[in-house]
Amino acid sequence: NAGVTQTPKFQVLKTGQSMTLQCAQDMNHEYMSWYRQDPGMGLRLIHYSVGAGITDQGEVPNGYNVSRSTTEDFPLRLLSAAPSQTSVYFCASRPKIAGGRHEQFFGPGTRLTVL
Amino acid sequence: AQSVTQLGSHVSVSEGALVLLRCNYSSSVPPYLFWYVQYPNQGLQLLLKYTSAATLVKGINGFEAEFKKSETSFHLTKPSAHMSDAAEYFCAVSEDFGNEKLTFGTGTRLTIIP
Numbered sequence: 218n219a220g221v222t223q224t225p226k227f228q229v230l231k232t233g234q235s236m237t238l239q240c241a242q243d244m245n246h247e248y249m250s251w252y253r254q255d256p257g258m259g260l261r262l263i264h265y266s267v268g269a270g271i272t273d274q275g276e277v278p279n280g281y282n283v284s285r286s287t288t289e290d291f292p293l294r295l296l297s298a299a300p301s302q303t304s305v306y307f308c309a310s311r312p313k314i315a316g317g318r319h320e321q322f323f324g325p326g327t328r329l330t331v332l
Numbered sequence: 333a334q335s336v337t338q339l340g341s342h343v344s345v346s347e348g349a350l351v352l353l354r355c356n357y358s359s360s361v362p363p364y365l366f367w368y369v370q371y372p373n374q375g376l377q378l379l380l381k382y383t384s385a386a387t388l389v390k391g392i393n394g395f396e397a398e399f400k401k402s403e404t405s406f407h408l409t410k411p412s413a414h415m416s417d418a419a420e421y422f423c424a425v426s427e428d429f430g431n432e433k434l435t436f437g438t439g440t441r442l443t444i445i446p
Contacts, residue, residue, distance in 0.1 A: 221375075248432070257341065259422060259436040260376075275433065307375060309434075317426035318364045318383040321434055323375040 218243050221324035223308050229330045230298040238293040238327050240308030247313035249291040250321070253277065253304040260307065266291055267313055298331045305329070334359045334425045338437035346445045351395075351410040353440045355423030358404065365406040366424045366434070367397055376422065382406060393417070418444045 224239045242249065250265035262275030266285040280302060282294040291310075295302060305328050309321040339354040357363055364383050368376040380391025387399040393416075397408045406423060423437040 250434075252436075257438055259438040261436075262433055265433065309376075317432035317434070318381075320366055320378045320381055323368075323377075325375045 220244065221308055221310055221322050223306075223324035223327050225327060226325070227328050229332065230295075231332050232299060234298050236295050236298065238295075238306055238308075238329070240291045240293065240324060241289050242291075242308075242310040242322070243289065244310060244312075244322070245288060246310035246322075247288065248321075249285070249308065249310045250275070251281070251283065251291070251293045252307045252309065253302075254307060254326075255304050263293065263306075295329075300331045303329060303331045334363065334427060334435050336423050336425050336435055336437035338421075338423050338440050340440055341438065342441050342443065344443040344445055345413045347415055348412050351408070351413045351417065351442065353408040353421050353423075353442065355397075355406045355408065355437060356404050357406060357423070357425045359425055359427060361427050363425045363427060365397075365399060366426070367391065367395070367406075367408050368422045368424060370420045370422065370439075372419070379408070379421070413442075413444050415444050415446065418442055 221242045247268045251263040252260040254260050261277045264283040266272045307326050308324040311319045311321045335358045337356045366381045367379040380389045382399045390396045395410045420439050420441045422439045426434045
């Protein structure tokens with residue numbers, strides 16, 4: 218199993234540009250989530266999904282869109298990038314059946330810089 | 333709402349010394365608690381978790397943590413630090429069905445002094 222994969226590893230954008238961060242998992246996990254990591258702030262939840270066709274907002278959803286058309290993929294879209302979105306983005310997944318007691322599996326991250 | 337507080341954003345210990353990283357949580361229901369480790373330029377890896385079984389939880393790489401409900405704490409310890417333990421450590425809390433989101437602390441960067 219490849220686990221959770223993310224592309225690209227690095228990205229530089231100009232203010233106002235749009236892009237999609239890709240996330241895929243091959244573990245048949247229903248629950249997937251996106252976090253951003255900023256110095257001194259830990260990881261903050263952006264959006265999450267409990268299954269195909271179902272998404273919900275996390276703690277910091279503004280400026281980001283998600284969709285979940287398949288169990289495997291959970292892309293994160295930046296509609297109009299801003300310097301405040303410079304961060305490291307992590308995708309994670311876990312089985313839904315165990316609820317919050319099950320650990321999440323994290324991808325390697327995407328480092329995004331917005332100029 | 334659930335929350336996590338990690339005391340000390342930076343901790344330095346000598347090689348061979350005790351490692352103690354502090355985590356306090358707030359939760360309105362019995363929590364599930366996790367410690368994750370992040371090595372430089374990598375993703376997060378689970379160290380250990382508490383899911384209401386034994387209160388003393390043993391994890392990978394010689395780490396362990398004790399759940400203390402009366403103190404709302406879940407501190408991470410290792411008897412003897414190794415150079416390879418240098419990393420950032422995150423404590424996290426989640427709840428059961430209905431509020432399954434994982435909430436992280438702000439992290440503690442552990443430095444090992446040779």
